[in-house]
Amino acid sequence: LEAGVEYRNEDENDQGRFVDSQGLPQNHYGDQTVSINTTGPFLQNTTEFFDRVVTTVGLRHDNVNYDFNDTSFPAILPEWGYDDTTMQVGTVLKLHKQADLYWNFSEGFKTPSISELFSVNFAGFGNTTLEPEESDSYEVGFRVREAGPFSGNISFFNIDLKNEIL
Numbered sequence: 001l002e003a004g005v006e007y008r009n010e011d012e013n014d015q016g017r018f019v020d021s022q023g024l025p026q027n028h029y030g031d032q033t034v035s036i037n038t039t040g041p042f043l044q045n046t047t048e049f050f051d052r053v054v055t056t057v058g059l060r061h062d063n064v065n066y067d068f069n070d071t072s073f074p075a076i077l078p079e080w081g082y083d084d085t086t087m088q089v090g091t092v093l094k095l096h097k098q099a100d101l102y103w104n105f106s107e108g109f110k111t112p113s114i115s116e117l118f119s120v121n122f123a124g125f126g127n128t129t130l131e132p133e134e135s136d137s138y139e140v141g142f143r144v145r146e147a148g149p150f151s152g153n154i155s156f157f158n159i160d161l162k163n164e165i166l
Helices: 114-118
Strands: 002-013 032-049 053-070 080-096 099-110 133-147 150-162
Touching (some): 032 114
Antiparallel strands (some): 032 053
């Protein structure tokens, strides 16, 4: 059994970011700072059955908090965030000591970036109503390792996306 926590903090000050079309500094629209704090505890377990089947199962919960502060418009956005629990499961069937059949299923969760949410440019403000991307990934494959001079892998996969951020 494996367990852990990923923690990440991103801070950005947008005051000096605004330039004109020739790259020269221009009056900024405000003094904005954004902080993103991400916490992601996870568990993963790998179990082998009958010396031929290996199964891995994982679970993760992500909590992402945004804190936007603009001294020009202090009441625009409060602190808010996203959270989601995702899982992953996969199995390897050892057909031979050098050949495996495998399959995997995993869920994904990706929050919008600072620039996608808060960018200020000639077109206006970023999009603070963006939802996180979510995905379900499926994969099945066959691999051969060191069978004489040959090694190879063939796999088929599909990813279903929801709320894709372009």
